[in-house]
Amino acid sequence: MRVKDAMTTNVIRISPDNSVRQAAKVMLENHISGMPVVDDEGHLLGIISEGDLIRRTELGSGAFTSPGDKASSAEDRASAYVKRSSWRVGDAMTSDPLTIDENAPLRRVAQLMQDRGVKRIPVIRAGELVGIISRADLLQAILMAKQDETAAGDEAIQRSISIRLGESTGLEGLDVKVTVADGIVHLWGNVETQECKRAARIVAESVRGVRGVVEHF
Missing domain, CATH: 3.30.1340 (Histidine-containing Protein; Chain: A;)
Incomplete structure (x- = not known):
């Protein structure tokens, strides 16, 4: 099976100019843990997920500080501050996310998810977002897989x-x-x-x- 055979095409997405609060609301209402961030032309800009939001300032200082923060560069500390404090999805999202072509085999998706520790991968066609494939989609693919076709005897x-x-x-x-x-x-x-x-x-x-x-x- 190919990615296009198992991906979800009705993708919930959000604009980079939406608020982080709106992103959290959409994820809660739709029972999803992340979604693509796209511009007005449908080009993928990033992913906003639970992982991006668990170190937000709204959760208190203990949620976003770590012993290694002080040792990082000024640029890295500034970037982390923007990510955890800005109200815009475009600032809080993970930019340049991992993507996959719609014609890639499903085994490639499974390998990427395992190697990168991700739960979902946006599916791209000619630079535009056409779907998303998640771990749940892979489970569904298992149910759809053809049974063994060994001849009798x-x-x-x-x-x-x-x-x-x-x-x-x-x-x-x-x-x-x-x-x-x-x-x-x-x-x-x-x-x-x-x-x-x-x-x-x-x-x-x-x-x-x-x-x-x-x-x-």
């Missing part, structure tokens, strides 16, 4: 399992043997760790037509 099952055992399962090079009789899979080989045994069983169970798995490790 013991030989097809055996062939499919053997191929999958070598695809980043941790079992590469262990020479796991597979036999199948009436849909019952038998796994043989020198597999010592419990996690590797578990991985082999899950590989077998993920193939359509498997009625059971017997381990002979």
Whole structure:
């Protein structure tokens, strides 16, 4: 699946000239934790999220000070002050956010979310915001994913399992043997760790037509 197949296109967005209070109100009313900031032409300028608001001056000085603040440069301290004190969304938002193209594969989204620790990524087409993809959208994609299409029959099952055992399962090079009789899979080989045994069983169970798995490790 591609990003465009799973993204949300009806995106709640906000102008950089709106107030921070308005942004908080919109997020609360729509049960979202962040939203894109766009100009009048629909170009993405940034993201405003809960993470941008938890160090606001409205929450008191203890919410936005840290031991390392005094060691930072004057420019960095000034920037932090503007972000936590300005009433404008454009000043409080995170600028130059991570984005992704609508034709990118979903695995790329999942990897970016994991690596960057983000919950949502704006989707761009020719520089314009066309959607947003979130962790919830990825969960929905799991529900929509096609089921295994392995052909019926013991030989097809055996062939499919053997191929999958070598695809980043941790079992590469262990020479796991597979036999199948009436849909019952038998796994043989020198597999010592419990996690590797578990991985082999899950590989077998993920193939359509498997009625059971017997381990002979």
